Amino acid sequence: MTGPRVVALGGGHGLSASLQALRHTTEAITAVVTVADDGGSSGRLRQEFDILPPGDLRMALAALCEDTTWGHQWTAVLQHRFGGDGEMAGHALGNLLITALWDLLPDDQVRGLDLVGRLLNTRGRVLPMCLRPLDIEATMVLPDELRVTVRGQSQVAVHPGRVETIRLLPQDAPACPEAVESITLADYVVLGPGSWFTSVMPHLLVPELLQSLRDTPAERILTLNVSLTDDEATGYTVAEHVEAVAKHAPGLTFDHVIADPKVVGSGAEEAALRVAVDRVGADLVVTPVGKMRKPGVHDTLRLAAVYRDIMTGGR
Incomplete structure (x- = not known):
């Protein structure tokens, strides 16, 4: 097919x-x-290494893994998240794999993702929408009709109130x-x-x-x-x-x-x-x-x- x-x-x-x-x-x-995630494992890696947040890219790669024993095993590996309360706690292994490839290929994020796809034998290709990390900023209307500006994907997702408009920073990425x-x-x-x-x-x-x-x-x-x-x-x-x-x-x-x-x-x-x-x-x-x-x-x-x-x- x-x-x-x-x-x-x-x-x-x-x-x-x-x-x-x-x-x-x-x-x-x-x-x-999308490359605007700033929470969890992705947010930590983004801040520490100044890279695109890898989490949503990892999930897309996992979704495209081939429907074989090999594909299922590598999907599980990619999605595996470390427990405990140490420095590794909460990190998904796939996020670390993508981060390592970008460290080896600092000027070619797309090639790094393609290499992960080859390893997983994915049925398709995964690309970032932009080659630099972005921030989401929203104007939100609170229950008392007061408008506030909320910045960051993780904050917009949970902030009380109704989203009125959103924008990306930088706007001309x-x-x-x-x-x-x-x-x-x-x-x-x-x-x-x-x-x-x-x-x-x-x-x-x-x-x-x-x-x-x-x-x-x-x-x-x-x-x-x-x-x-x-x-x-x-x-x-x-x-x-x-x-x-x-x-x-x-x-x-x-x-x-x-x-x-x-x-x-x-x-x-x-x-x-x-x-x-x-x-x-x-x-x-x-x-x-x-x-x-x-x-x-x-x-x-x-x-x-x-x-x-x-x-x-x-x-």
Whole structure:
């Protein structure tokens, strides 16, 4: 199986879900990963070595490991996290492996990631959205309507209040050239699911990436979350998720928006979502894509079936 050329943008568990789903449809996958994480193991390594945060890149590589005993073993190794309370506590081994390769190849982060991919025999390629670490800054509205500025992915994700706008620092950071090229050559581009303001939308704030997304001849697919209860989406309806994308990325249109019926709702909620989807030029695909016994988690087989139907025209 080779299949269409697909670029998936995001980070964390949301990107892992889309990558695992896409593997059932094609092997020509490129993951373009956010590089604004500043918490946990990634944040510590980023601060100590002045490198891109490796955690979301590691998770994408693990999601693309081949479906063999070798692949499963290396996925476990990559994701293994050290316990205890010493200096190694909390670090994922895959983060340390990526950091070591970047230490050996200080001017070629992409080659370092490609070497990890070769070791794991991944079915696809993993790229950072930018070749320098970025910071997320958000304007948030508190319950008393006071507006505050919050800086840092880890802080934005948990800070009380409603996210009004987000931006990247620096605002003119150059995109990874290989990421721009992959979007230009893609047949399909998938944005989401994931933490909406800290994993999904940062890609739209890198000027070169946004322009390539506007210009690509690929079909663009927006995959909405199956839950509205994560901390950073507090107060947002599913329609407002789509409207936030349109607000932060003017001129960007989509061909398809995928939504689970549990978040679509009915009546006024569904009508508002259809209006928002129409404004970005897309057709709304409402179908179950969440796990039945794990609320808030995508079922990768259900999601794979939706991607396959879109890419084959329902055949």
